[in-house]
Amino acid sequence: MKKYAIVTDFDGTLTTKDIAHEICLHHEITSKDQIQTSYDTDDEAKNWMISHFAQVKTTPKEFERFVLKIAKPRKHLKELKHFCKTEKLPFEIVSGGLDIYIKPILKNMGFEDTPFFSATAKISDDGVIVSYPLLEDYRLDDFKASRVQHYKDLGYTTIFCGDGITDFRAAEKADILFACRSLAKACDIEEVKYTELEDFKKILEIVKNK
Numbered sequence: 001m002k003k004y005a006i007v008t009d010f011d012g013t014l015t016t017k018d019i020a021h022e023i024c025l026h027h028e029i030t031s032k033d034q035i036q037t038s039y040d041t042d043d044e045a046k047n048w049m050i051s052h053f054a055q056v057k058t059t060p061k062e063f064e065r066f067v068l069k070i071a072k073p074r075k076h077l078k079e080l081k082h083f084c085k086t087e088k089l090p091f092e093i094v095s096g097g098l099d100i101y102i103k104p105i106l107k108n109m110g111f112e113d114t115p116f117f118s119a120t121a122k123i124s125d126d127g128v129i130v131s132y133p134l135l136e137d138y139r140l141d142d143f144k145a146s147r148v149q150h151y152k153d154l155g156y157t158t159i160f161c162g163d164g165i166t167d168f169r170a171a172e173k174a175d176i177l178f179a180c181r182s183l184a185k186a187c188d189i190e191e192v193k194y195t196e197l198e199d200f201k202k203i204l205e206i207v208k209n210k
């Protein structure tokens with residue numbers, strides 16, 4: 001019987017909306033059209049986060065209230081998480097997003113025990129200061145791919161879920177891929193096989209070996 005490991009992106013993948021984008025839209029730092037055309041490469045994604053969040057003026061309380069209001073998990077995440085926990089299957093988040101929203105959102109969903117990799121951020125009077133200590137030796141897309149490789153090396157059949165361009169290298173590496181939005185488009189162009197990510201039901205069926 002196959003043993004599965006799930007590695008997933010956070011923004012717009014585990015959650016229905018991209019939380020980073022929603023925060024910047026809420027603070028009127030960017031527009032929907034600008035987001036559409038804002039970044040196509042890995043470095044641009046990281047720089048986009050640093051430069052845009054530097055303009056977000058908020059307080060920890062206001063910030064948390066907003067992110068908890070907008071963050072909704074994709075359907076069937078709870079069942080999948082529960083099954084992975086019971087069967088001791090790795091379920092890990094790799095994100096270019098910020099710890100200061102991922103942590104409270106996971107806690108609010110009851111998933112505070114989920115391991116995640118992300119940027120670290122601090123709310124200051126001058127804006128949100130974002131840093132990527134994990135990416136000193138890595139590009140974001142390579143880092144995500146390295147986590148898929150990590151589980152492959154341990155003998156797992158890997159399932160990766162993503163929605164963005166920085167998910168592409170991990171997507172190429174995974175044994176089973178669920179993709180949507182920009183990642184799905186990139187996979188179409190590069191002829192990488194995937195299943196459209198709608199919710200976590202199909203993934204639950206796979207890990208249950210159904």
Ligand SMILES: [Mg+2]
Pocket residue numbers: 009010011012013018162163164
């Ligand atoms: Mg994403």
